[in-house]
Amino acid sequence: MTTPPRDRVTRLIVALAVTSAIMTSAIMTSAIVLPRAALAEDGQFDKMRARIAAFVADKMEKLGGSRIVYKVDTDGLRESVITDLRDDVYKTLREGKIAFSGLAIRDAGVEVKIADAKGREQLARKLASAAEGLPSHALTVTDGGDGLVRLAPTDAASAARLRDLVEDSIAMIEQRLKDAGINLTSVLPDGTDRIRIFIPGMMEPARVTAVFARKVKVSFRLIDVSMPAEQAQSGTPPTGTEVLPGFKDERHYLVAKDSALDGDDISYAGPGFASGTKDPIASFRFNGRGTRRFAHVTEENIGRPFAIVLDGKVISAPVIREPITGGSGQISGNFTLEEANSVAMLLRAGSLPGHLDLVEQQVVQPAAKP
Structure with a gap:
């Protein structure tokens, strides 16, 4: 799952505006109207992130606060990536009507036996086409002889996936801190697989870590219409x-x-607007496994409502009108744009591989006055 650069830039623009408002009691309009693409391409994203971090560090020195470090679940990420790869290979083989056998996960990769040479070429070509322009999806394809094909993510792709996981985790942390009423924070990558959080004035780090003690629970469930709720x-x-x-x-x-x-x-979730009404919505897309399961569920339950449940609350309950085979959908519910963004963030949080491991939490005392 990848957070698009424009979404990351938007988050930082908002954070910078909030920070600037605290500093000057006025939001810096010029920061908000900077072109997103330009920000992503010329390093403005990193500059804004550094500016926010510097401001928060200054506040930490004056006020003290909490310093918290989390580690993302790299093992869970690897397992998720390989499982998705196996599902993508299976889908490609079935759609291409390529005869195969022995599809399995083995030694951090996927192996499959395809007797027909043209079938092997077709599989490699389709997977390469699907990964075009997506560095995090690049694959190595190895001919193991006797029809055996081995596929595995490249080292560069694995590194890109890890960066994406860290950025998505940062987005989730920022959103959940905001939902908890904690706004003045600095959430930054710390090395390749860790995330560092500074919260000025917060002298109870346990209050913050409690927010992330459990993973967001997202589920899609059928609604029982046999009796009123x-x-x-x-x-x-x-x-x-x-x-x-x-x-x-x-x-x-x-x-x-x-x-x-x-x-x-879920492989992606983000805010958007309904095409007809322009009302704010949260859109989502399933991975290969989810696409197949959702297609089967909707095909078997036409006319029935199903619930999209987020942390024990039903955020939407549409009726299945027809089989949904495209692997994507939209959630509407009279949302404000902020609520749609929050729902999308939480959907992404629910799909993050594994969990966040708490590495360190400490109270930082304010610097002594001279």
Whole structure:
């Protein structure tokens, strides 16, 4: 899962505006209107990040605060990447009607046996085409002899995936701190797989780490229409179901406890606008495995509503009108743009491979006055 550069720049523009407002009591309009593409290409992104970090460091020296370091789950990332690669290979083989056998994950890569040489060439060509322009998806394809093909991410692709995971984790941390009412922060990469957080004036780091003690839970579940949710709530709900509240409204929903899909099946999520109404929405896209599972679920349950559940609350409950085979969807719910962005961030957080490991937390005392 990759956070587009423009999204990263937008986050920093907002953060810089907030920081500037604190410094001067006025938002710097010139910072907000800088072209996003130019920011990403000429190093402005890193310059703004450094500027925010310098301001927060100055506040830390004067006020003291919390210093927290997390490590991203590199093992979970590797497992996720290889699993997705296997699923992509399977999908490509099936769609191309290429005969194969022995598809398996082995030694940090994927192996498959394809007797036909043209089939092997077709697989390599399609995977290369899909990875074009995506450095994090580059592959090495090795001929193992006797029809055996071995595929594995390149070292450069693995490094790019790790950078993407760190950036996505930073986005999630920033959003969840904001949701917790903690706004003046500096969240930066620390080496290749760690993230450093400075929070001026916060002398209780445990309050912050509690925010990340659990992973955001995202699930897609079918809604049970055998009885009203209110009746199930006041009585005995059907076996295998539970009643959950809505994300924004007072409505309750009777949903299946088992998930048809979960956050690990999401490869991308971001805010946007509905094409017809221009209302803010959160859009998402599934990985190969999620696309197949979602297609199967929607094909088998046409006419039934299903719930998109985020941390135990139903954020949307659309009715399945037809099989959804494209692997993408939209979530609407009378959101403001900020709420749509928050939902998208949390969807991305729910799909981050693994978890964040707490490496260090400490209270930094303010510098002694001369």
